[in-house]
Amino acid sequence: MSTEQTSPAPTLAEDDVDLIETTSDASLERTQRRSDAIEREIGEDPTRFRILTGDRPTGNLHLGHYFGSLLNRVRLQDAGVETWVLVADYQVITDRDGVGPIRERVLSLVADYLAVGIDPQRSTIFTHSAVPALNQLMLPFLSVVTDSELRRNPTVKSELEATGDRAMSGLMLTYPVHQAADILFCKANLVPVGKDQLPHLEQARVIARRFDERYGRAGDGSRPVFPRPEALLSNAPNVLGTDGQKMSKSRGNAIELGMDADTTAKLLKRAVTDADRHITYDPVLRPEVSNLVLLTALASGRRPEDVAAEIGDGGAATLKKAAIEAVNDMLAPVRARRAELAADEGYLLDVLRRGNEHANAVAEATLSEVRQAMHMVY
Template sequence: MTVPTELVQDDSSEALADSTSDASLARSLARSLEIEKQLETDPGRFRMLTGDRPTGHLHLGHYFGSLRNRVALQDKGVDTFVLIADYQVITDRDSVDSIQERVYSLLTDYLSIGLDPARTTIFAHSAVPALNQLMLPFLSLVTDSELRRNPTVKAEQDATGGRPMSGLMLTYPVHQAADILFCKANVVPVGKDQLPHLEQTRVVARRFDERYGRAGDQAAPVFPQPDALLSEVPNLLGTDGTKMSKSRGNTVELRMSADETAKVLKKAVTDSDRRITYDPANRPEVSNLVLLASLTTGRDPHQIAEEIGDGGSGTLKKLVTESVNDYLAPVRARRIELEADPAELRRVLAEGNARANEVAEATLGEVREAMQMVYG
């Protein structure tokens, strides 16, 4: 089978290769700042897509990294779609044990932190067939070499030690494109390291339009080219001083009780200097705890460190434990209510799935029409 030459030689391939350059990052940041201004005056013009894989329980890193921003965008009036990416769990795992429990745990966290199903569409991958069907035409628009250059795919390939990756893992970037484009999201909150994924989505949208979107003298493209919404994400470390990760067990989960939180934070790594300072470069572990206190109290981290002074790590951990538990108290109370009503959780997810299916079917219908694949 030959690869169409336009897939190799068009400007989109150059855009993919350039997506992590300094110039590209600068353009993305400038566009993101422009979008933030527009969000303040006209949020209704935007539709946002974001989501998570249900591979574990959400923690403070997730909350301060993305969850609270989702709620803020929802509250501003942005049309918000949040994906529970259950299909993506099997891209790099042999088992899906407890996936149903994890899906509902994720949903419970979403609702407890303030996502409102009346304003935000929360849905699961596997429940929206038309979304996943978009992968077929989208896969015809990319080459295998482009997919293998994707940072996530490259990292997976390096991590396997030569073991062949699954086809689903290889096509992960295209699945993400389908996630974003099925609902025609025009803004996607991402970190700088995720810009290549979004650029792949923009490439798919552009190539579809070039090949099919204007067939029959259609003036408007079928898909928008989504923009990145970049924001400063606090660099929270895990309690062991390494990257915060569900798999490492170094997190404070949103679902933890106050006592469980206290036990986790009591074991947090610090250093031998009794005087507390906020110096992320030279004292990352101590500064991480100070930052956590700052995020949960709204106070300046330098001021917090100065007030503790020679109080040592014990005083710092006590303050962090109290501030985290106070901050999460309403979230945890709401979570307990939701856990006691599984029927409500099922209803919320069913309604979100139904809404996502409506949107996906409409988009797939447009795709079929553009491709002249409507038969009767």
């Protein structure tokens, strides 16, 4: 029996359509409609879906993560969706010269996950470096992508622009392929993303299709090895840092989940506002004031317009006081739980061990299907 490919590789022109369309208005509208439909389908039968999500352990998680992704993960888990949460430790070195205090940061990430409500009995928490079969998928996946295609990826393009004359690592160039391996190894069919992350998901979809076309199918050939993962678009509010810029630990403007109440208060007291004493919610014309209003509203479960109306002529001092009280009250139980978890390193390691064992079993099974489809079982 011949082991040569039975269908030609896709042409570059065909590939371009897949990736360019992710940025078109029409494509975004279709994706949003499909995402809305998926939300309804989750309500009807959550067991149809498996999600893959995660973070790089480059620092402590903060309120931007909390409102932007963590609450949604807990929501989906509690709704009954099978949830996989990746601690992407290998991705730390895509754009850095070393790993830093990686062990401390990985365990901190796990403590944050558990403290906000991710349940290791219902969700699989695992690390890149502990799942060899996941990373081995990079080899066949790299064979179905082009150099120019990778360089068009928004994350890679921004890295190229930021580094100037500095050479980019091969790992950074292939970052989108590694993300595809993350999604496809466990056959996730749903990925919570923001609109700016859609090109990464589309790359995973393209890789799944090309693998099927170039190498073949699993078992008796009746089904593809990999699903075509879909996007669950995030409607999470954009919470800025205390300086009005993107919340980031490196900027020193982030309210971290593990901070104590006094440190939180000091940071919020220094938050940037403006000279107008009357408080309104206008994210376009008054972004810094509106960010504090939004933060207060999110933490207290209210509408930002109502928060602004209540404070009125109270000025920035009253607004900051309200934000401090709302954030510290909201995070109090999370921080108490996190402190307990951080003090029990053995438990955190056990959560990772069990998650890694599960991830390895699934990854090995997927890799076995890949080898069969590629006729590499000897």
